[in-house]
Amino acid sequence: MAKLTMVQAINLALTEEMERDPGVLVLGEDVAQDGGVFRLTDGLLEKFGPGRVLDTPLAESAILGTSIGMAMAGLRPVCEMQFCGFSYLMMGQFEAHATRMRARTHGQVTLPLVIRMPYGGGVRALEHHSESREVLWAHLPGAKVVLPSGPRNARALLAAAIRDPDPVVFMEPKHSYRAFREEVPDEPEVLPIGKAQVVQSGTDVTLVSWGAMMRPTLKAAAEITGKRGVSIEVIDLLSIAPLDAQAITDSVRKTGRCVVVQEAPRSFGPSSEITALINDKAFLYLEAPVARVTGYDVVTPYFGREKHYIPSAGRVARALETTLDF
Amino acid sequence: MAKLTMVQAINLALTEEMERDPGVLVLGEDVAQDGGVFRLTDGLLEKFGPGRVLDTPLAESAILGTSIGMAMAGLRPVCEMQFCGFSYLMMGQFEAHATRMRARTHGQVTLPLVIRMPYGGGVRALEHHSESREVLWAHLPGAKVVLPSGPRNARALLAAAIRDPDPVVFMEPKHSYRAFREEVPDEPEVLPIGKAQVVQSGTDVTLVSWGAMMRPTLKAAAEITGKRGVSIEVIDLLSIAPLDAQAITDSVRKTGRCVVVQEAPRSFGPSSEITALINDKAFLYLEAPVARVTGYDVVTPYFGREKHYIPSAGRVARALETTLDF
């Protein structure tokens, strides 16, 4: 057991998977010599050489496009988008090929590849460095979208993503990269993709979130538990596509109340799908409307104003109270 | 009054707007000499000349990117994506610039431009020619997404889109391009963007749809009204961003029941947002869960299998009955 930051834990997973499988390789802008702009891939070049850790030219569509070619040939590329704000340049390759190759060939050609990208706000970064747009990938059939929330699950989910037979968008909450450490076991761990975790079980209200928002979510849960003595069930989705409908349904059928916390803008965001899912599967159990604590439907302001635009623990706490009092 | 197809009605709107405003111009692949692959822009080149009707090279990102430049200079470009399946290549320009320029400059630079694209299935077309992915645009703050359902509203909404101060994604249901005709007034008409239309008012259940799905929706409404003597309110959203929350809320508060019909895959689709909205605004009025009739979460099959994958009038009718019987 070592206490690692998320950056270290992801680096560990990359190292372990590259050691395990010679078909795994890492590519992207500045990932080799520089070790990545977050130093996340530091040391990989030294360990695995320039043949497996590739600094690419500056072109996101080709980073994914060449990864698709590599995966068609049987390799397992793990490519990086330097920030998710630049990933929309490869949406064409993603929609047309990454998500469709398996269906197109009825399974004859598959694409075991991973697209890593830091996402989310709160780090006082320039424009395009702070968004949370996971739904753009999640809506596309054939896509898997994984969002770890801490060092330990980041390491285990990245291992799963690399071993997965399908393309996985792996969105890393950059706000949590170095914000805290967690015990990470010495032995490799693998978590199933598409399974949520009940982080804390409870009976009065269900609190659902993922990625960077798990921190304010848990903080709010602790605050309201302390303040009102209620029992809160907290679910960390870990992946939003596929979405673990069972975990959400089971919980809401038990608690009858639900608050969903997302960093993304509200409209057409992941919490809308979760609300719709609860409407489908637990309608008669609901004692209050599902509450959505979300980003606003505005263009993400520059970091001078950012602080009030990211959902805070306070907002989650207030939504919990409103939902409990409904 | 003339009875026009949607293709003719859209052509009429383009002609009228180009006549009205010399800053309006049309660009895209094959839009000039060829008159567009659907013959939708036929005659514009002859009327307005090659300086205002531009055949571009084959590059979607630059079609939008140059349109953004033109709009910055005060022109009103109407650009075409030949099929929405190729529009993802310009997602980078759209996300980074089209939706953000106004916010970036606090309104000093604005982008009055329109992106037209045919969308949707049912025309026995090749891969990438049949999808409905409006949510990818609608989720982005700053985007307006308009989806006409018939010749008359197509003409009036396109005029509105061209006059609008913001970028508008104008998604044309290609299945309806020539499927039917409607009376279109001689005088130019303009419909407000962001306002739904109550196509038929009723008291027992609300049926919400937009674009190509309005046809099976209305058919199902007629069938169930006939069969069960119920009173069905039908809403044509016309635009999904901004979404007319008021129209949906008012209706569902009245009827207590709602069926939403979308062609897109279910998960993270527009109907999820509508369901979440109803959860927020009309929770206590609901007598049944909101029903979603949608595409499935599968990669759109080639047209040999397409017919069963597009929501049919039968599916809508069955959802209506289930919702009424709940």
Add this chain to the structure above:
Amino acid sequence: MPRKPVAKFTIDHLQVLDEHGVVDAKLDPKLPDERLLEMYRWMRLARELDERMLKLQRQGRLGTFPPNTGHEAVSIPVAMAMGPKDWFVGAFRETGGRLVRGEPLTSPLYYYNGWEEGNILPDPALRITPVSVVIGCQVPHAAGLAFASRYQGEDAATVCFIGDGGTSEGDFHEGLNFAAVWKAPMVCIVQNNQWAISIPRSAQTASQTMAQKAIAFGIPCVQVDGNDALAMWVAINEALDHARSGKGPYLIEAVTYRLMMHTTADDPKKYRSEAEEKCAWEKEPLIRFRAYLAGKGLWDDGKEGALIAEVKEQVDQAVRAFEAPVDWAQDTAFDHVYGTDHPHLHEQRAEFLANVRFDGGKEADHG
């Protein structure tokens, strides 16, 4: 302003067989007779398939498709020159090359009739990638495949096709740049058939040649008469040698002409003259190749008649196989979303099957 030259480039043009079938003896690759006959046979077969598909399409027995008539001398010699480990990365107008490479005649029929079954290779070892409809996307794929070949220690090259229109897409540029930086064993064939639907070559780009686009990436290139199968043979062999020897990618511009409509949904009369088409038909690849064979004493009208009968029968058989009733499941889409199992897809499949039962076998009513 006076300047010091720091780099110089020349674009060469290669033709071996002129439009009358006269061969440049110095350049003649002197292919064995049986290879020449094989080449001609493939070209005839590809042409015949197009003609039949056009008929089927017009009769409503096939969906829209892009004919490859006029392009036979591009992809066919290329595919014949390729080795078994090489990757063939087509755009969508290389039907001839795909057949050479081992795709069954039924594949384009299924594919263009809306069945994914047309993408399933009898053996994945054929190394043909599926048609790439979204223009340009295949170029980065090819760079990745070429990289992978070398990574896997194979002495193989990747050959990728794109149209003149396709060169305008960002992915063309990005993919070639990656391949060049990686010195990946890749050959890119720009099939310059003068048109991208209705956009003429001159409105697609202001560059004098398509070949010179390679200069942007430091990639060597040549412009070839793409109606001349022998010139293509010479060029592709040189390009493959270059790529395989570790020197990086190579680009060939094959100058040809799209003799038919873009796809069966297109009407070229809207944008080009019959005179232009007529002139192009005079330069088309089969006439000159046949003249060349005849000049060598390898061909005559009798042989031509027999070959045409033979390929017709071959296509007939394929059409019969294609039109034989099949019992393919309707719900296959649910099998291939993911390689892993997920409950929501089980649920939705059940819903789908119930809806198919309700709506009946008949076309669902979309209004």
Add this chain to the structure above:
Amino acid sequence: MPRKPVAKFTIDHLQVLDEHGVVDAKLDPKLPDERLLEMYRWMRLARELDERMLKLQRQGRLGTFPPNTGHEAVSIPVAMAMGPKDWFVGAFRETGGRLVRGEPLTSPLYYYNGWEEGNILPDPALRITPVSVVIGCQVPHAAGLAFASRYQGEDAATVCFIGDGGTSEGDFHEGLNFAAVWKAPMVCIVQNNQWAISIPRSAQTASQTMAQKAIAFGIPCVQVDGNDALAMWVAINEALDHARSGKGPYLIEAVTYRLMMHTTADDPKKYRSEAEEKCAWEKEPLIRFRAYLAGKGLWDDGKEGALIAEVKEQVDQAVRAFEAPVDWAQDTAFDHVYGTDHPHLHEQRAEFLANVRFDGGKEADHG
């Protein structure tokens, strides 16, 4: 294989002032003294601003920013050569040129401290587009602006900047191709500073020069010593004439060096040697320009001292203005989503304001 040449290209290099400030008399554009002094003044000011911003950033008084030190001779002469109707389309390392064009010194300070206010021009007629963070996107914008100038009957050109790294993006390729096909009055400056964060020029592309990328589009081009303000002056004037005269776009490769870190978040020690940096500092643009001025009897240490004091004071003033308390609203984001009014944004603004009240003025707690 023997081939017939069909096209030939040469890339020229232009230098007027060598690294010791020795001028090539034949090439000297013979700028009036006051223009030369003005040019030097802008270069000093831009350098001074960088140095101050670096200090502010290190003290936590400014966010991350990309220094433009070493690039002064590229964007400054370009901006000085431009006319009032021309469009200045920057990437993000043209601070100097932006100031020349009329952007206040406070703009970069606000911008890099996370305030959109840094993008608001004192007058939109300045025709400076905002920083384009997503690499490459600005090239199509420039093509569109250039098209629009002509459409609107203006005798104006658009000048667009991009880095060596940026040339790998598809948008660079697509934008130049559109501009060339349209013969749009546009000049593209590739600011080749040898690095794209940690990626050296040699790993970015295999082309011998950056200039030759223009050949792909049939665009004329030249490679210029980008540390030589006089060569840049000569080149941009020729390029602007070319563009304005209806001959279409022109591309200039400006060879320079990123003397500082990529941004203040970067550490160049990870990927390049101090020896390389030292060598680059010897070629930097200000030293040689100052030597040139001194050689002409226009400059001495006294004048240098006075100028430095003057620009320092100018920057001081800007910093004071920037650091003066402002009372900008927190909810401006709601004002600029759309130019039309929509109820959901009123609702959400109310919710936002309520939340700000609840959370207090303090940094919201994101865990």
